[in-house]
Amino acid sequence: MKKSIFTSSLLAFIMLILLSTFILAINLGETIQFTASLLWTLFLTFIAFMIFRTGKVSTYRSMFFIIYAFCFILIFVTNLIEERGSMALTAEIVAERNVPLCPVAIPTLILPAVFKQVLIFPTKLFDGPYGGFYPILFMWLLSVVVLGRGWCSWGCFYGGIDEGFSKLRRTSLFKSIKMNPKWRYLSFAVLVTIVFWAFLEMEPVYCEWLCPLKLVTEYSEINSLVTYLQAIIFISLGMGLLIILPLLLKKRTHCGLFCPLGAFQSIVGLINPYRVKIDKTKCTECGKCKRECPLFVITDESMREKSIPITCSRCGKCMDVCPSHAINYSLLGVPFSTDDRKLSKKAALIKPVFTRRIAVGVTRFVEELFDARTMYVFSGILFGAIISGGMVTNALVRIYHLITTGSLLIK
Amino acid sequence: MKTKKSILVVLRVFLMFVYALFLLWLIPTFFINYNGDWIKKVADRIPLHELGNDGHTQQNEK
Structure with a gap:
């Protein structure tokens, strides 16, 4: 590889x-x-x-991803303080629709947009902060087509936060505890809940009530019992899912268990032609990929079946740790093989030395350049x-x- | 029959790699036009309005 x-x-x-x-x-x-x-x-x-x-x-x-996430927090918060004087979101800012669109809120905007033709997020359609609704929407659509769920490990500016905290300890404190694999569906439950809740309320309810990322972005000004409650929820969820659990479990708990955009991306990202696959002939079922997978994607069942579920964020961790190099990216429609030297091995059998050298060099280069x-x-x-x-x-x-x-x- | 099947496999592999290259090309192309005219042209066709504070929709000023 x-x-x-x-x-x-x-x-x-x-x-x-x-x-x-x-x-x-x-x-x-x-x-x-x-x-x-x-x-x-x-x-x-x-x-x-x-x-x-x-x-x-x-x-x-992960070096790039963690630096990126922490730089995002730094610039976002300092920009807010420069522009508004604090991280609090006042009624005037909401009325002016001066809020940058958060990609995590996108799934909740679909039903109101389709059935009532309204944008319920308080951002401008164009020329708003960071480009406005349409540019950010199209950027997200591009990520769906190009990366699929890989957005969560290559493009998302929040993903590096829990990844960063999950890297701080050498080993997990709770190695022996077996997590029920059904917890992996929690993010899908959050997704379904907020999509319908937002449609009924005609408000971005996830951003108001549940978002753990408020801890590092902007939040409703605390001036009533409701906003006080909202703050308690987002601080607790943020501390738990972004900092404490990743530190203790060495896993990306927010991205793997809670983020509704991650769940949504798993479904819509299926239009992306790339997948992560296990080579059935090479896999020895040692279980290392399952232990190391930061998003709780690989389970005993998926390992037995030698298939990677759709929630895979294509971070490459399983490929790095697999002792038999049995896991790799693949392209739909192209026969999958972890043996990436098939053509050049055939070329190595050519008899005349000079032709063989050229053939091996060229085929190896083409194989390396155009593999999935x-x-x-x-x-x-x-x-x-x-x-x-x-x-x-x-x-x-x-x-x-x-x-x-x-x-x-x-x- | 076998030759025909091989040709189909090669064709499929070729098309998938063309698609992969297209995706790769799409990234720079999109970001060159980020917030540009083509997005506005596409968005013009979408009947979406901002929801005002009073609960009524407002026509976007483009």
């Missing part, structure tokens, strides 16, 4: 060119801004190179890199500002 140094360098170089267009070119103005974007571009190019060269998808992906793993990982890094570009650059500038002036606020 490792790529040759030539293929890895070529892929990293193409990534560098693309990121120069999307991250560097838009930050040419100020020196600090440009330096910050250059650092992030080079870091992402390094991540791309290392994933292809070492074959360790999850190890390097390369294509999916490249799409994942590119998608995440473009969305994260502006956020991380801004965060680095703010950190520089903190060091030089003592404040994260620029305005």
Whole structure:
């Protein structure tokens, strides 16, 4: 699964060119801004190179993903404080529809949009914060087509929060406790509940009552018993699902058990042609993938059947830890095999030495470049890199500002 | 029969990789036009309105 140094360098170089267009070119103005974007571009190019060269998808992906999430919190909260003076969402801001659309709320907007033709989230259709409803909606649709549920491990700016906390301890405190696999359906239950509840109330009820991510974003101004209750709920859920449980269990508890967008993405993401598959001939049922899967996706049953459920976020952890390299990305319609050197092995049988060398080199290169793993990982890094570009650059500038002036606020 | 089946497999593999490449191409193309005219053109055809504070819909100002 490792790529040759030539293929890895070529892929990293193409990534560098693309990121120069999307991250560097838009930050040419100020020196600090440009330096910050250059650092992030080079870091992402390094991540791309290392994933292809070492074959360790999850190890390097999580470095990018965790930094991205914490930079998002930093810029989002400091922006709110600069613009509004606090993280609280006042009635005036809601009336002005000046709230950035959160992708997690998207499933709850569908029924009111289809049956009543109204947008119940208090954001502008266009030209709102971070682009408004339509640009963010189309970005999410793109993520569905390109990444499927992989959004949760390559594109989502919240995913790295519980992933970050789940990485802090070396081992899980509750190794021996067996979790009932039915808990995996909790996120689907949350999804169904909030979709119908939002339709009945004609309000984004998940954002008002249940969202654990309020802890790191914006929340209703606490000025009544109801908003006080809402705050208690989101603080408890946020502390529990984003910090305490990931720390204790070494799992992404929010993404795996609660996030309704994750559940929705599992269903609509089926239109994406990529899957993660287990090679039945190589799997020894050692159970390592099940123990290490951060989203509780692999169970005893799925391991017996040697199939990966639709809730897989394609983070690559199982591929990294599998001792027999039996798990890999696959493309629907293309026969799956973890043996990625079939053609070049055939080419190695060619008799004339010179022809053989050329044939082996060319076939190996083509195999490496056009396999499902390369294509999916490249799409994942590119998608995440473009969305994260502006956020991380801004965060680095703010950190520089903190060091030089003592404040994260620029305005 | 076997040859015909092989051709179909090769064709299917080729088409899937063309689709994969298309997805890869879609990412930069979308972000170049993020918040751009084509989104507005598509959105114009969608009869969606912002829900005002009073519970009534408001026509979006584009």
